[in-house]
Amino acid sequence: MQPPVEGGVLAEILDGGQAFRWLRGTDGIWTGVWAGNIARLRQTSASGLQWSAPAALAPAVRAALVHYLNAAPDAGDLADALPWRSDDHLARCMAAFPGLRLLRQPFGETLLCFLCSPTKQIVQIKQMVALLAERHGAPLASEDADARARNDQPARHRLPTWGELARVSESALRACRLGFRAGHIHRTAQFLADRPGWMEHTETAPYAEARERLCLLPGVGEKVADCVLLFGAGRLEAFPVDVWILRAMSRHYHLSGWKPAQIAQFGRAHFGRFAGLAQQYLFAWERQNRV
DNA sequence: TGACAGGGGGTGT
DNA sequence: ACACCCCCTGTC
Numbered sequence: 001m002q003p004p005v006e007g008g009v010l011a012e013i014l015d016g017g018q019a020f021r022w023l024r025g026t027d028g029i030w031t032g033v034w035a036g037n038i039a040r041l042r043q044t045s046a047s048g049l050q051w052s053a054p055a056a057l058a059p060a061v062r063a064a065l066v067h068y069l070n071a072a073p074d075a076g077d078l079a080d081a082l083p084w085r086s087d088d089h090l091a092r093c094m095a096a097f098p099g100l101r102l103l104r105q106p107f108g109e110t111l112l113c114f115l116c117s118p119t120k121q122i123v124q125i126k127q128m129v130a131l132l133a134e135r136h137g138a139p140l141a142s143e144d145a146d147a148r149a150r151n152d153q154p155a156r157h158r159l160p161t162w163g164e165l166a167r168v169s170e171s172a173l174r175a176c177r178l179g180f181r182a183g184h185i186h187r188t189a190q191f192l193a194d195r196p197g198w199m200e201h202t203e204t205a206p207y208a209e210a211r212e213r214l215c216l217l218p219g220v221g222e223k224v225a226d227c228v229l230l231f232g233a234g235r236l237e238a239f240p241v242d243v244w245i246l247r248a249m250s251r252h253y254h255l256s257g258w259k260p261a262q263i264a265q266f267g268r269a270h271f272g273r274f275a276g277l278a279q280q281y282l283f284a285w286e287r288q289n290r291v
Numbered sequence: 292t293g294a295c296a297g298g299g300g301g302t303g304t
Numbered sequence: 305a306c307a308c309c310c311c312c313t314g315t316c
Contacts, residue, residue, distance in 0.1 A: 017300065118301035124311060125300090179309030184302085221302050242300040283300090 009099050010043050012284050013069075018103050018231045020113050020126045021133070021159070033133070033156055035106045037064045038140055070101045078236070082271060082278050089252040090271075093281035100284060102277055103231055107203045109159050110232025111214075114224045115185050116178060124177075129159065131176035136160040136168050166193035184219025191217060207235050222261065230276040239267035239275045248286040 014022040014030055022032040030041040039061050042050045053061035066072065076099075084091040094100075116128045137157040160168070166189040173182035192198055202213045207229065214225035226240035241260040249263050250256035258266070271278035 119299045119308090120301090121299060121312075123313095127311080174309085177309095177311065179311080180302095180307090181309080183308090219302065223301065227300090240300090244300060287300090 009097050010041070010049070012097055013101060013103065014041070015122065016284055016287070017122055018280075019105060020116075020122065020129045023126075033140065033158060034068060034109065035064070036140060036158055037061050037068075038156060039065055067104055070104055075101055078274050078277055081274055082281075087270075090278055090281065093285040096288070097281060097284050100281060102234075102236065102280060104234050105232045107228070107232045108162055108199060110228050111188075111199075111217075111220075112159055112162075112165070112185065114227045114231075115188060115217075115219050116181050117224065117227070118181065118219070128177055128181075132173075132178075133157040133159045135172070135176060136164060138164075162189055162192045162199065165189040181219065184217075187218040188220070203233050207237050210235070211238070222264065226264070226276075230279075236274040236276045237268060239264045239271070239279050241267070242283075244283050244286045245279060248282045251286075252282075 022030050024030050032039055040052045044050045051065055084094055113129055116125050134157055137160040139155040139157050170182050170186040173185055202210050210229055211225045214220050214228055223240050223242055226238040229235035230238040230240060241263045255263060268275045
């Protein structure tokens, strides 16, 4: 596989707020689950990456992983197309996180994870989705039950589908430490159950239409909609504005006092077609240099 | 080791 | 502007 990253950038990609289902073992190996896939990733050198998967699914996981990590050889071209030549702060962010990239996660799973995200930090979001998977998601078919028993490890589960979530009570969701997010997820599941094909249509609709449709869902506002489109649908024009981006734009672009919607519009205009990638660099830099 | 605030990557009213 | 829900974290 094409070496995707350098240094600590792998952690920023897997555990920096795009995805919530990667865990780092004490040995430094990352284990992640998405859709029916499970993979282990290890940084072997400054820019080398090693992966493994259960033997039965290794060929499928290899293909899925290349797509998921956005690791095609031309992935770097996207970053080069950003206006770093005329934007000193962006250039600085890009230099600090060489090889940073946007994941291509399953659309429905991304929606579920970001419905869990409001006013929560990464550790807590990971805890919620882990409970959702464990209690309401199907066990991964590929895992070797005997090996699990020997290691005394619990089975890994995929996240529940929206069809599965539609059959889970709100109180059962609340028991997954979701707080007020349980109602949002419950009502979104009912909404989707009543509208077959709604998600598929939304995933493939033009950006503006897809964003409007997502905002119809309970608990989805402009920020969450943009995260779902950016991390779960490959829409690089999406520019999620959270408190970190608000802070970054205030500090480095002299836009203090601007409202999130204005910042989003500015971001798309200033950074161009791949504004969402620029957002990810700014976000990573701001979070690393938090006060 | 344990109790106790404080605040959190947003949305909806 | 404020409630929503409650878990993590820092502090005593």
